[in-house]
Amino acid sequence: MTVTAQMVKELRESTGAGMMDAKRALTETNGDMEAAVDWLRTKGLAKAAKKADRVAAEGLIGVAVSNGKGVAVEINSETDFVAKNADFQALVNEVTNVALTTGNDIEVLKAAHLNGKPVYEVINEAIARIGENMTLRRMHILEGDTIVSYVHNSVGDGLGKIGVLVALKGPADKAQAIGRQFAMHIAATAPLSLSEATLEPSILERELAVQTAKALEENASSAKPKPEQVIHNNIIPGRMKKFLAENTLLGQAFVINPDLTVEQAAKEAGVEITGYARVMVGEGIEKKEEDFAAEVAKALQG
Structure with missing residues (x-):
């Protein structure tokens, strides 16, 4: 290739x-x-x-919470200019509120009714009215004793570029008090999972393969190589422990107080984090690089 x-x-x-x-x-x-x-x-x-940071799509994340249920919805637009449009923002808000009444299925949400019409039809009408393509791309529902939400780069109530939901167990007042701090932490650090137990096995396997190859190669080129037993029993497990501490929410150093892990901070506050969701506009969509000069030349050639 x-x-x-x-x-x-x-x-x-x-x-x-x-x-x-x-x-x-x-x-x-x-x-x-x-x-x-x-x-x-x-x-x-x-x-x-961690994850591809190449963000192509514009648009907004809408978040809403009601009675122990939180939802984050992503609606994309072609340009950031439209994302700042009051009409578009109202649309995202309305669709997000409808999502609170549906299951965690984007197709069900598209078919649900908003102002007497299916959501997909309301979006199509907005496309015709605003003059730019829009896509209801995904949604995430989180349930728990207490759900706290946060939006980063907020452009309005419950609207922003990153939406975070955190589910907590424990006294509601304590959960609400520290939940926003945890949500802001998640927005900043983008953990891969809640804990090692919930981390995708393929991610662990890939990291282990990388760390094993790296440790063996470093050892082979060292002036004083260590026995392979030390590499496999000490160095590689140590690096995997560090990886988990940096990439699982409960193992991360809490940004508000780095002397504590998030799990320790939750225990000190008298709560338990049972789940979270972090949704960022355009996450996972690769932007097609356009060669404008080549595009014009092609058009001129007919």
Whole structure:
């Protein structure tokens, strides 16, 4: 597979690696972006990549909470200009409130009624009225004894670029008091899961493979190599423990008080975090890079 300059650019931006290192990684992995990231990490040339940060879609996240149930809904637009439109914001608010009455199924939400019409029809009418394509992309429902919400980069009540929901068990007043702090923490750190038990096995397997290859390679090139038993019994488990502490919510250092983990902070407050959701506009959508000059040239050629 031909390694293009755009591929090298994307890999550099997502890993912080140098240009030649990025190019070599892509060459060694036949252009596989994920494998190239792992190759760079094995060589100690890149930081861990949690999730793709390439955000293409514009739009808003709407959040709403009622009676122990919280919902986060993403509606995309083509431009950020439309996301600032009062008509669009009202639409996101209304659809989010409807989502509180549906199950956790985007198709059910699209068919649910809003002002006497199916939600999808209301969105189509907004597309015709505002003049820009819009997509009801996804929703997430969270239930618990107490649900606390937070929106980052807020443009209005319950509207922003990142929506967070946190479910807590314990006295409602205590849960409400510290829940917003936990929600802000989640917005900032984007944990991969609540705990090790809820982390996708494939993520752990991939990280273990990277850390094993990295530790063995570092040991092989060391002036004083350690016995392989030390590598497998001490160094690799230590690195995996660090990975879990950095990427699971309960294991992370609490941003408000880094001397405590989030789990410890919750215990001190007399509550337990039972679940969370973090939804960011455009997350996971890769932006197609447009070559405007080539596009114009193509149009001129008919």
